[in-house]
Amino acid sequence: MPLSFIVAWMPGSRNRVLPRPPHLPARATDFRSLLAGVVSIAWGATGASLAHADRLAGATLAQQGGGGAPACMTCHGAQGEGQAAAGFPRLAGQGQAYLLKQLQAFADGTRKNPQMAPIARSLSAAQMRDAADYYASLPGWKQTTAPHTPSAQYAQGLKIATEGDWTKEMPACFACHGITGEGVPPHFPALAGQPMAYTQTQLNAWRAAQRTNDPLGLMQAVAEKMSDAEIAAVSRYLENPSRPGKEK
Amino acid sequence: MSFRTWYESQKQTRTFHPGWIVMAVGGALVVAGIIAIPATLVAETAPPPAAAAPPAGISDHGKAPGTDMPKVIEQTPDPARLRNAKTIQVDFSPPPDEAMPTGEFGQAVRLGKAIFTDTQTYARQYVGNKLNCVNCHLGAGRKADSAPLWAAYGMFPAYRDKNKHVNTYEERLAGCFRFSMNGKAPAPDSKEMVALVSYSYWLAKGAPIGVELKGRGYPTLPEPPQKPDAARGKQVFEANCALCHGADGQGTEMSGRYVFPPLWGKNSFNGGAGMSKVKNAAAFVHANMPLGKGNSLSEQEAWDVAQYLDSKPRPPDPRKGKSS
Numbered sequence: 224m225p226l227s228f229i230v231a232w233m234p235g236s237r238n239r240v241l242p243r244p245p246h247l248p249a250r251a252t253d254f255r256s257l258l259a260g261v262v263s264i265a266w267g268a269t270g271a272s273l274a275h276a277d278r279l280a281g282a283t284l285a286q287q288g289g290g291g292a293p294a295c296m297t298c299h300g301a302q303g304e305g306q307a308a309a310g311f312p313r314l315a316g317q318g319q320a321y322l323l324k325q326l327q328a329f330a331d332g333t334r335k336n337p338q339m340a341p342i343a344r345s346l347s348a349a350q351m352r353d354a355a356d357y358y359a360s361l362p363g364w365k366q367t368t369a370p371h372t373p374s375a376q377y378a379q380g381l382k383i384a385t386e387g388d389w390t391k392e393m394p395a396c397f398a399c400h401g402i403t404g405e406g407v408p409p410h411f412p413a414l415a416g417q418p419m420a421y422t423q424t425q426l427n428a429w430r431a432a433q434r435t436n437d438p439l440g441l442m443q444a445v446a447e448k449m450s451d452a453e454i455a456a457v458s459r460y461l462e463n464p465s466r467p468g469k470e471k
Numbered sequence: 472m473s474f475r476t477w478y479e480s481q482k483q484t485r486t487f488h489p490g491w492i493v494m495a496v497g498g499a500l501v502v503a504g505i506i507a508i509p510a511t512l513v514a515e516t517a518p519p520p521a522a523a524a525p526p527a528g529i530s531d532h533g534k535a536p537g538t539d540m541p542k543v544i545e546q547t548p549d550p551a552r553l554r555n556a557k558t559i560q561v562d563f564s565p566p567p568d569e570a571m572p573t574g575e576f577g578q579a580v581r582l583g584k585a586i587f588t589d590t591q592t593y594a595r596q597y598v599g600n601k602l603n604c605v606n607c608h609l610g611a612g613r614k615a616d617s618a619p620l621w622a623a624y625g626m627f628p629a630y631r632d633k634n635k636h637v638n639t640y641e642e643r644l645a646g647c648f649r650f651s652m653n654g655k656a657p658a659p660d661s662k663e664m665v666a667l668v669s670y671s672y673w674l675a676k677g678a679p680i681g682v683e684l685k686g687r688g689y690p691t692l693p694e695p696p697q698k699p700d701a702a703r704g705k706q707v708f709e710a711n712c713a714l715c716h717g718a719d720g721q722g723t724e725m726s727g728r729y730v731f732p733p734l735w736g737k738n739s740f741n742g743g744a745g746m747s748k749v750k751n752a753a754a755f756v757h758a759n760m761p762l763g764k765g766n767s768l769s770e771q772e773a774w775d776v777a778q779y780l781d782s783k784p785r786p787p788d789p790r791k792g793k794s795s
Contacts (some may be wrong), residue, residue, distance in 0.1 A: 256493055263497025263592045267504035306486055389610030394763040399715070399730070407723055407730050438714050
């Protein structure tokens with residue numbers, strides 16, 4: 224019986240099971256109770272602190288900067304939502320492993336970006352992890368504004384994102400980046416909600432082999448098949464993607 | 472011992488036990504810990520007060536960055552490999568989706584496409600694994616060299632060695648459900664079967680009947696220079712396939728839907744499926760994998776990795792279960 228087991232382990236129960244020898248003080252500390260208490264305290268304390276120390280440090284870095292690095296939010300927005308006009312990417316809700324890999328790539332030059340390179344180089348390894356943990360913990364993109372008014376460009380973008388064009392061996396974005404573009408950690412970043420200018424810049428960089436830090440060269444193999452118009456269309460769509468209703 | 476006898480003993484002895492304090496404090500901390508985790512998640516989305524700056528070094532708890540980051544295979548793109556070795560030759564193009572008809576027939580075509588791309592939702596009761604038709608027939612059944620529907624439709628009825636009689640197109644589709652989907656086939660006049668046939672027929676609009684079209688099935692691979700080897704195949708798998716399908720081959724699931732399909736085990740196709748034959752798997756892999764980089768693996772690599780897949784367990788061939 225689970226209940227009797229628990230009861231047998233409750234403090235004081237020993238008095239009933241095995242009467243305490245009279246020469247022992249009645250209030251002697253029960254070792255089992257003490258152990259249970261200590262374990263509980265340890266569990267509670269580590270749960271509350273260790274699990275969140277990274278994110279807390281990351282939040283401070285994001286909002287105040289640190290160690291020579293400017294605050295991430297200066298460019299990436301107060302909630303990590305990015306800055307559409309400037310083409311600074313959304314970071315909130317992005318996969319932790321992906322964010323960390325990009326910071327390391329900016330620092331070691333495998334991903335070239337004149338703005339991010341000095342910032343990434345000024346971050347310690349721990350700070351990179353903190354920032355990645357923090358932004359990965361923020362909520363991902365959700366559709367808050369109405370989708371773009373249907374246009375030929377938006378429709379073309381939707382088709383590329385959801386179906387690709389297999390007549391030229393070009394898979395759909397969502398075949399790897401998730402059924403709604405929400406990303407598939409650890410390797411495939413979220414695309415939904417990224418500023419159009421950012422996606423466009425990156426696709427152009429993949430196509431021109433200026434960005435090459437993709438696993439297996441998968442992204443480069445897709446981008447090289449895309450036309451300027453297709454890059455623009457899919458970047459427009461991914462900024463605020465919607466899907467047509469399900470078939471009945 | 473029951474709770475009652477224990478309670479009575481406490482009443483009788485009336486001893487205050489110090490363990491109670493420890494238990495109470497410990498219990499409170501456990502509850503607080505459980506509440507704190509979601510609360511912190513919510514709180515951290517708001518800017519923390521400036522005083523929340525942690526003492527230096529608190530974040531550095533001994534882990535080097537990247538230690539628990541999954542292994543990423545970096546590969547300097549080899550221009551010769553990046554480009555597809557050959558472009559697929561086709562002599563037929565299916566109509567674009569925009570040209571789908573309206574009315575009852577149009578609805579059947581649309582449902583057929585929905586079943587084809589999301590079998591788990593639209594034909595759930597006929598499926599016994601976690602696959603969707605589109606996993607092996609890329610591009611919603613359009614892609615040449617990936618067993619496109621438009622090339623299959625006009626080739627039935629046909630005699631098949633697999634079951635030693637003349638099969639209609641419906642019976643051919645039924646075979647997919649029984650083996651590749653490890654399930655049971657919808658009846659020939661069921662809504663699902665009518666929809667799948669309608670979609671295939673519409674994709675084949677304008678294609679000749681009884682003519683082997685370029686791009687049909689998977690292009691047959693010549694025998695490899697070396698006998699296919701599962702041990703070499705394992706290396707090919709880990710370098711090129713595990714990224715998406717997982718080191719355990721069980722695919723990648725996101726919010727209940729598989730983005731990348733499981734390749735073996737209970738969630739994959741069974742031993743009677745065409746894909747369970749090494750030559751078919753090798754042909755599919757060579758022409759179509761990794762996604763978007765078809766024809767980038769060598770023929771030997773494709774044969775080896777297919778041999779590796781064949782060495783893994785999967786649901787049995789339903790034809791063999793009963794007779795033997």
